Amino acid sequence: MLFNRFFRGLSHTSAWLVLTILFAIIIVLFHYSKSAIGDFGFFHFITNSKWIVGNDGNGGNFGGLIPILGTFLSSLIAMVFAIPIAMGIAIFLTEIAPEFLKAPVGIAVELLAAIPSIIYGMWGLFYFGPLLQSWFGGQSNSLLTAGVVLGIMVIPFMAALSRDAMNTTPSVLVESAYSMGATRYEVIKDIVFPFAKKGIIGSVILSLGRALGETMAVAFLIGGVFRFPDSLTSATISIPVLIANNFGEAGNLQLSAMFYMALILFIISFFTITIAKFYFLRKTD
Amino acid sequence: MNRLLLNKIVITLSTLAALMGISFLLWILVTLSIRGYHSIDWHIFTTDLVNNGLRNVIIGQFILAGIATVIGVPVGMMAGIYLREYGINSKFAMIVRNLSDVMMSAPSIVIGIFVYGIFVVPFGGFNGWAGVIALAILMIPIVVSTTDSMLSLVPQELREAGIALGASKAQVIYKIVLSAAKIGLITGVLLAFARVIGETAPLLFTSANNNFFSFGLSNQYPSLTVSIYHLALFPSQTSQNLAWAGSAILTLLVLFINLITRFIFKPRKQK
Structure with a gap:
């Protein structure tokens, strides 16, 4: 009986630990951002486009506008690129592919999701970026390259979730539509899409959440320059890249400003994911 | 039209x-x-990063991800057991389940600098343990979620049969439920391992990197992914080739683990 109580206690503690980690993340990020929050406030920080290290290496003038903009713009490009392709794949996998193709295509898509993000970064840096540059001009490491590669990275994730949502359409509905003489397109448009709408929107928002927080691929590809992007093909920076590039050698206040950026990123992605999961992808179990 | x-x-x-x-x-x-x-040639596997090889960083990456698994899997699995076997649909279990789900998608760089705040600053420098903790934190929610869903596939009758034979709740879980869900759980652990072994962002400011062979987790620790990042951006053909070698090895490994879980274990279709 002692083992019984011990086992229950241990598993209860582990469940608490999960909550504790989450709260600890918020508290620690807040703790280290305090001096930046004190110096710059909130609205001033997010509307300030400067990131200047002070002469002594410790002070400076730091604002989050450019990285916040870079994060949103690159994620937006990713969504514009990913949504049509991911939806196409999901439709292909649920309604079009013959049985013998469903499994291999499904596996290929899931393997694409398993490739570490640093690999996408390498590929984009040495192959895809220069290709985009040769098509559109500008710089090879740019908002466009980062956004499109980010899009390629979230396609499998978005496609898999949308496919699962579309698969929940009752086959009775689909079959009765076919028996009425509907074409595949009409079945998809009038039966599958309306039925799976919530799940599909949820999958898009969840992918957006991923794109917002992605670090390594973007670190290779966005250029990492602290300035406004004047076109799609110019270099800029995003929040995770700012942290990845400058964290190591940062002085006190800059370090605090970076924790502040991380806190903002964490809150943005927390809300994005929460909305997707609890409004659109509510589990029914 | x-x-x-x-x-x-x-x-x-x-x-x-x-x-x-x-x-x-x-x-x-x-x-x-x-x-x-x-x-890729043999030289890469027999020399360390300092001599343009990858031996120390490959082993380092395995050790980091391996210890993270040893820490993260028991915690995640016990928490998952709590959610499915004890809490079920209680308010506390629902909160933990949902927040753990949200944590699963949290940006990994944020986890990295969180661990920097609690394990690097207080100990005065980058260290291997901080990297291990960062990877373990990334892993826990993944394991919680797979455990939770794999245990939910175990038929309720098995549990009832165990209790009817006089087994305690812990015995039912330990001897019946876990062994019934064994294959699914192993698959989940392997996938979680594959996920963290390819992580870079959480290691950048925790274990950082090391050019030399090292078993001491209290110092900067060699990491394959962090090495790839630095090597790729270094303007020299030799280091970029080394970065490609590392990338190929890493991808092969991750895809191999993914394919293993798919073909050898053949998880039963979830409905």
Whole structure:
């Protein structure tokens, strides 16, 4: 009986630990951002486009506008690129592919999701970026390259979730539509899409959440320059890249400003994911 | 517009989308194979980063991810057991389940600098343990979620049969439920391992990197992914080749683990 109580206690503690980690993340990020929050406030920080290290290496003038903009713009490009392709794949996998193709295509898509993000970064840096540059001009490491590669990275994730949502359409509905003489397109448009709408929107928002927080691929590809992007093909920076590039050698206040950026990123992605999961992808179990 | 024509157009477009997705996968894999083939030789596996080899960083990456698994899996699995076997639909269990789900998608760089705040600053420098903790934190929610869903597939009758025979709740879980869900759980652990072994962002400011062979987790620790990042951005053909070799090895490993879970264990279809 002692083992019984011990086992229950241990598993209860582990469940608490999960909550504790989450709260600890918020508290620690807040703790280290305090001096930046004190110096710059909130609205001033997010509307300030400067990131200047002070002469002594410790002070400076730091604002989050450019990285916040870079994060949103690159994620937006990713969504514009990913949504049509991911939806196409999901439709292909649920309604079009013959049985013998469903499994291999499904596996290929899931393997694409398993490739570490640093690999996408390498590929984009040495192959895809220069290709985009040769098509559109500008710089090879740019908002466009980062956004499109980010899009390629979230396609499998978005496609898999949308496919699962579309698969929940009752086959009775689909079959009765076919028996009425509907074409595949009409079945998809009038039966599958309306039925799976919530799940599909949820999958898009969840992918957006991923794109917002992605670090390594973007670190290779966005250029990492602290300035406004004047076109799609110019270099800029995003929040995770700012942290990845400058964290190591940062002085006190800059370090605090970076924790502040991380806190903002964490809150943005927390809300994005929460909305997707609890409004659109509510589990029914 | 002719509805049959419209239908054809949509079917063609979706098929093209699927082809495009697969061609990206092929493009990346072909690139990795060619670059990997030209840059991988025995020298890489027998020398350390300081002599343009990858031995220390590959082993380092395995050790980091391995210890993270040893820490993260028991915690995640016990928490998952609590959610499915004790809490079930209680308010506390629902909160933990949902927040753990949200944590699973949290940006990994944020986890990295959180661990920097609690394990690097207080100990005065980058250290291997901080990297291990960061990877373990990333792993826990994944394991919680797979445990939770795998245990939910175990039929309720098995539990009832165990209790009817006089087994305690812990015995039922330990001897019946876990062994019934064994294959699913192993699959989940392997996938979680594959996920963290390819992580870079959480290691950048925790374990950082080390050019030399090291078993001491209290110092900066060698890491394959962090090495790839630094090598790729270094303007020299030798280091970029080394980065490609590392990328090919890493991808091969991650895809191999993924394929193993798919073909050897053949998880039963969840309905």
